[in-house]
Amino acid sequence: MTRPVTSAERALQELRELILGGALSPGARLGEVELAERLGVSRTPVREALSRLAAEGLVEISPNRGARVATWTVAELEGVFDLRISLEPQLTGFAVPNASPADIEELDDLAHRMVEVGGPGPRQDLDALVPLNRAFHDRLVALAAHPTLATALAAAIHPPIVRRNFSAYDAESLRRSLAHHVEIVAALRADDPGWARAVMTAHISNARAVMVRAALHETAQHVSTQDPSDEEAS
Known part of the structure; x- marks a missing residue:
């Protein structure tokens, strides 16, 4: 028998999708009253959901500004990708001599499934692409058999950034990534x-x-639409 979904779980699922799907943009204010009305729940499940999303790195909560969709500065993003580019290519190279024919077939299957679900067009499914992409990269890291580098890489990868990355791709960049x-x-x-x-x-x-x-x-968009009250609260 399937356990019924609680109001807090439903609020969490729907809010997560609104953020990851781009319906709630980075920096957007997350008022409990407005969200409760939008989701058809009371404020308590919304408050619980916001706390969970803050732990996941999708929401920022501060005493003066309340809850907002998390943002990453350009410098923070560049730092994440600088660390990845110093670690992940090395791990990929280490994986090569350890990959058996079965491992290569598994990775080949993942790569082609990503092309099928991620290719631009009416059948594109970014939600299906994310776990396939993670499985591909995780398999390479496992094959590298270098736990020190693997641990450092895991600390550098933020799932919300990865998911938003796919949403931000233009068609040409996405095709390049899949290839x-x-x-x-x-x-x-x-x-x-x-x-x-x-x-x-x-x-x-x-x-x-x-x-x-x-x-x-x-x-640039946030600066152009900034609420004057934000400046007063800062």
């Missing part, structure tokens, strides 16, 4: 660590360009 996964598999088949490292470097550089461009746009 990188296929090419990394080709480098594994060729037993070429240098090729694999180079493609992963390009892959992360592509993601970085997308996110920095989106952050600059969001910053």
Whole structure:
């Protein structure tokens, strides 16, 4: 028998999707009363949901400004991607000699499934793309068998940034990203660590360009629509 979903769980699920899907933009104020009306619940489930989302890094809560959708500065994003680009290509290169034919087939399947669900068009499903992408990258890290670098990389990757990254892609950048996964598999088949490292470097550089461009746009948009009361509260 399926357990019924509580009001707090439903509020959490719906708010998470509104944020990750872009309906609530970075920096947007999250008033409990307005959200309760929008979601059809009381303020208590909304308050619980906001606390959970703050723990996930999707919401920022401060005494003076209340709850808002989390934002990342350009400098913070660049720091995340700088760390990734120093670690993930190395791990990808280490994975090459450890990848068995079965591992390569598994990665190949993930890469082509990502092309199917992530390719721009009416059948695109970014929600399905996210776990496939995570599985692909996690498999490479596992194959690298380098726990020290893997731990450092895990600390550098923020799931909300990854999910928003896909939402921010234009069609050309997304196609390029999906093609990188296929090419990394080709480098594994060729037993070429240098090729694999180079493609992963390009892959992360592509993601970085997308996110920095989106952050600059969001910053400009936020400044142009800033509520005067924000300045008084600061």
